């Protein structure tokens with residue numbers, strides 16, 4: 427099961443500390459989000475998995491980390507100053523601005539069809555460089571990481587003696603002044619990319635492009651996305667960017683629809699050619715603007731043919747934030763631990779109906795928020811038995827806090843959820859923000875507590891996983907909480923561990939509980955590290 431609605435994810439992310447709206451205490455800043463304690467771990471794990479697979483485990487790749495600020499000439503010759511634009515329209519009625527290619531002739535805010543003609547809007551953020559307000563002293567925040575790789579092509583080649591084919595990988599921030607940021611972290615103004623520029627001999631580009639599409643699909647599967655939610659889309663000739671010979675978009679079935687997660691383009695010799703001097707002598711296949719500023723030829727000397735060539739580029743370019751959203755969505759499940767009897771569900775159904783009635787009558791909730799609340803409420807009401815845990819998300823949506831009966835609904839829901847349901851994130855263990863939670867059965871027993879803390883310290887000292895200690899609730903509640911944040915293993919220290927239980931043979935053993943199956947096993951403390959490492963490697 428995956429997330430059905432974005433609200434489920436937004437609510438969980440805020441509630442448990444994955445992702446928060448940016449600058450919230452000042453009313454927010456549209457198109458920005460902050461990663462919280464668990465979000466930063468998840469994001470780092472995703473980036474590390476990508477770096478491992480694409481840099482460490484390959485023999486044909488190097489990594490770099492280039493500056494975000496670049497000489498503004500980079501953006502002239504890359505083509506971004508001229509062509510990195512989206513078509514923008516204004517609604518003449520409510521004055522909202524939209525991307526013309528994302529709406530169907532009608533303002534999504536007020537439904538007016540009175541729109542201006544589309545006009546180009548450049549998505550780059552301009553910024554002043556240096557203390558003197560001279561009109562020429564500006565540059566842009568990079569809208570992609572790729573250009574930092576192209577301008578370093580010669581540096582990497584000369585410092586590593588690489589032979590074609592080889593690639594350069596980079597992970598870093600990118601900024602786009604999106605006209606309509608939306609869908610949580612799917613379209614934002616500040617985000618991260620994981621990009622590879624893979625340099626090949628002209629003529630070998632098509633085979634490498636095909637190979638990269640397969641590799642990238644396989645990698646997304648290896649981090650847990652399912653094949654039925656991932657669709658390669660071959661761009662039609664009229665859809666291709668001006669520099670691209672072919673592009674395959676990997677689309678993912680996000681809660682809001684099937685949309686781009688990664689693009690894999692065959693960019694020909696456009697990029698290296700564009701940033702080179704003496705372009706006329708290079709035999710370029712791509713059409714580039716004349717470059718009168720570059721100080722170097724970005725070519726490769728082929729030792730076999732004894733000729734200088736401009737390599738073709740295959741570019742797999744993925745969004746980190748869209749990756750995080752896909753992982754969350756794929757991993758999310760609301761599960762019934764045991765069936766809730768009808769007499770326990772009935773009061774919840776009634777409280778939900780009262781809540782929705784109260785929402786629809788409330789005039790203070792803005793129209794859009796009200797519509798979203800009612801839609802989500804109706805979805806839950808259609809099958810309360812299955813969707814009960816979603817009510818927590820419903821109650822944290824904008825507008826819900828102003829409804830008085832919300833408290834009553836929460837009071838009805840919480841005990842039923844605690845007893846019969848769980849929300850769980852089925853992350854692959856290597857992506858889970860926390861790998862192991864060590865829990866004391868009794869937090870007021872000093873020996874149990876010190877044993878549990880000792881186990882945490884020992885496991886943490888291996889340096890290979892994040893391990894936490896948690897004693898802030900009863901054991902059942904602690905298991906649910908760890909399920910909800912995707913912790914694959916919980917370790918419980920109890921009286922048997924101390925040798926004070928009925929079976930003294932269990933001394934120095936602990937209970938290991940598995941998130942997905944909820945199965946429990948008894949494992950010797952001395953074997954925990956090996957046991958967990960093996961389970962983690964096998965993805966269990």
Ligand SMILES: Nc1ncnc2c1ncn2[C@@H]1O[C@H](COP(=O)(O)OP(=O)(O)OP(=O)(O)O)[C@@H](O)[C@H]1O
Nearest residue numbers: 602604612613614617686687688689743744745748
């Ligand atoms: N505004 C954004 N917010 C989050 N991620 C983004 C954004 N723009 C691009 N990305 C990510 O960077 C990747 C490569 O960028 P690219 O320029 O190919 O995107 P794009 O085709 O402009 O995306 P879209 O058509 O959705 O605007 C995308 O596949 C996406 O994962």
